[in-house]
Amino acid sequence: MGTLADDIEAYLKRLLSEMEQGTLDIRRTDLADRFQCVPSQINYVLKTRFTTRHGYVVESRRGGGGYIRIVRLTPVGRSQIYSWAYDKAGRTLSKQGTEYLLARLEDAGALQNRDVALIRNVIDQETHHLEQPLADIVRASLLRSLLTVVMGS
Amino acid sequence: MGTLADDIEAYLKRLLSEMEQGTLDIRRTDLADRFQCVPSQINYVLKTRFTTRHGYVVESRRGGGGYIRIVRLTPVGRSQIYSWAYDKAGRTLSKQGTEYLLARLEDAGALQNRDVALIRNVIDQETHHLEQPLADIVRASLLRSLLTVVMGS
DNA sequence: GCAGCGAAGGTCAGGAAAGGTCAAAGGGCG
DNA sequence: CGCCCTTTGACCTTTCCTGACCTTCGCTGC
Numbered sequence: 001m002g003t004l005a006d007d008i009e010a011y012l013k014r015l016l017s018e019m020e021q022g023t024l025d026i027r028r029t030d031l032a033d034r035f036q037c038v039p040s041q042i043n044y045v046l047k048t049r050f051t052t053r054h055g056y057v058v059e060s061r062r063g064g065g066g067y068i069r070i071v072r073l074t075p076v077g078r079s080q081i082y083s084w085a086y087d088k089a090g091r092t093l094s095k096q097g098t099e100y101l102l103a104r105l106e107d108a109g110a111l112q113n114r115d116v117a118l119i120r121n122v123i124d125q126e127t128h129h130l131e132q133p134l135a136d137i138v139r140a141s142l143l144r145s146l147l148t149v150v151m152g153s
Numbered sequence: 154m155g156t157l158a159d160d161i162e163a164y165l166k167r168l169l170s171e172m173e174q175g176t177l178d179i180r181r182t183d184l185a186d187r188f189q190c191v192p193s194q195i196n197y198v199l200k201t202r203f204t205t206r207h208g209y210v211v212e213s214r215r216g217g218g219g220y221i222r223i224v225r226l227t228p229v230g231r232s233q234i235y236s237w238a239y240d241k242a243g244r245t246l247s248k249q250g251t252e253y254l255l256a257r258l259e260d261a262g263a264l265q266n267r268d269v270a271l272i273r274n275v276i277d278q279e280t281h282h283l284e285q286p287l288a289d290i291v292r293a294s295l296l297r298s299l300l301t302v303v304m305g306s
Numbered sequence: 307g308c309a310g311c312g313a314a315g316g317t318c319a320g321g322a323a324a325g326g327t328c329a330a331a332g333g334g335c336g
Numbered sequence: 337c338g339c340c341c342t343t344t345g346a347c348c349t350t351t352c353c354t355g356a357c358c359t360t361c362g363c364t365g366c
Contacts, residue, residue: 003341003342003343004342004343005341005342005343023267027324027325028324028325028326029323029324029325037343037344038343038344038345039324039325039326040325040326040327040328040343040344040345041342041343041344042325043325043326043327044341044342044343048341048342052271052274052275052278057267057270057271057274058274059270059273059274060324060325060326061324061325061350061351062323062324062325062326062349062350062351063322063323063324063325063349063350063351063352064156064322064323064324064350064351064352064353065155065156065159065323065324065351065352066323066324066325066350066351066352067324067325068325069270071267071270071271073271115302118301118302118305119302122298122301122302123298126294126297126298138291138294141279141291141295142294142295142298144275144279145275145276145279145295145298145299146298146299146302148271148275149268149271149272149275149299149302149303150302152271153268153271153303156351156352156353157352157353158351158352158353180314180315181314181315181316182313182314182315190353190354191353191354191355192314192315192316193315193316193317193318193353193354193355194352194353194354195315196315196316196317197351197352197353201351201352213314213315213316214314214315214360214361215313215314215315215316215359215360215361216312216313216314216315216359216360216361216362217312217313217314217360217361217362217363218313218314218361218362219313219314219315219360219361219362220314220315221315307366308364308365308366309364309365309366310363310364310365310366311362311363311364311365312361312362312363312364313360313361313362313363314359314360314361314362315358315359315360315361316357316358316359316360317356317357317358317359318355318356318357318358319354319355319356320353320354320355321352321353321354322351322352322353322354323350323351323352323353324349324350324351324352325348325349325350325351326347326348326349326350327346327347327348327349328345328346328347328348329344329345329346330343330344330345330346331342331343331344331345332341332342332343332344333340333341333342333343334339334340334341334342335338335339335340336337336338336339
């Protein structure tokens with residue numbers, strides 16, 4: 001027995017799977033209409049089940065001719081290791097912590113050696129001039145972002 | 154799905170791309186006529202889609218023999234767009250500045266639409282909870298890093 | 307020369323058509 | 337009961353499109 005949110009999620013994922021290019025354009029009102037619910041319910045589903053964390057990107061436009069576009073980043077459920085690393089990064093991350101995560105990701109085959117090197121370089125360049133508390137915060141932010149983009153392309 | 158404004162925009166860009174020298178002269182009335190709309194709709198399109206921020210300059214003249222001229226600013230070449238954007242990002246970058254850079258990168262064919270969406274999302278997610286001065290710094294850092302990784306993969 | 311007319315284009319405010327936000331109410335489950 | 341996830345509705349912001357009214361320019365007749 002699923003909730004309404006589950007049904008909408010499943011419906012969207014089915015539509016998405018039928019789309020080549022993994023991109024779906026849809027109108028919020030139509031969707032709400034089909035499921036006989038208030039439009040904001042759609043936003044709830046998007047916010048809880050279609051985040052970058054889950055491997056999706058959502059864009060939208062308001063006004064006349066407005067729409068909601070859902071883009072799937074990875075065809076099959078993205079690797080567990082990604083979610084794990086994403087969570088592990090947290091809000092603040094030391095240099096050693098970063099090395100540890102990158103090593104695990106490479107071990108798991110989620111990242112190639114060159115990607116690891118690239119990421120390490122970039123993070124270093126962006127943080128080496130920062131003081132302690134801020135550096136760790138920026139590092140976490142960077143790692144989360146870089147992982148999302150690298151694994152999503 | 155496009156709105157009328159989208160259609161007019163596309164039409165103008167197509168005409169523009171056919172012009173050598175990237176300059177297009179056209180009459181407002183003719184355009185309005187072709188798209189069956191009021192003339193001021195044309196001004197709306199020009200004001201929302203052909204600003205200098207979008208890489209265009211618009212001049213016009215009123216009165217008899219009046220016209221509207223759209224000039225496409227010479228785009229940054231694809232080979233240099235990356236370092237151009239990297240420099241432009243600088244150490245601090247506003248939300249608008251980010252949009253501008255992403256639009257230029259997409260125009261130049263350096264980034265696909267989905268990459269732009271992804272990057273925009275990630276940057277948003279990582280900065281929306283930050284205060285003004287810090288948000289701009291982190292944004293610049295993130296954009297530089299993401300560009301490096303995306304173009305380096 | 308210049309006043310006046312007609313033919314451009316410009317501005318602005320308002321209404322309509324989307325989608326977004328947020329907080330409160332509802333509902334299961336330990 | 338208390339907590340977390342879901343659902344709803346009231347209210348907000350953005351975008352598009354139109355129409356009324358304004359400004360600028362060339363031309364023509366005096």
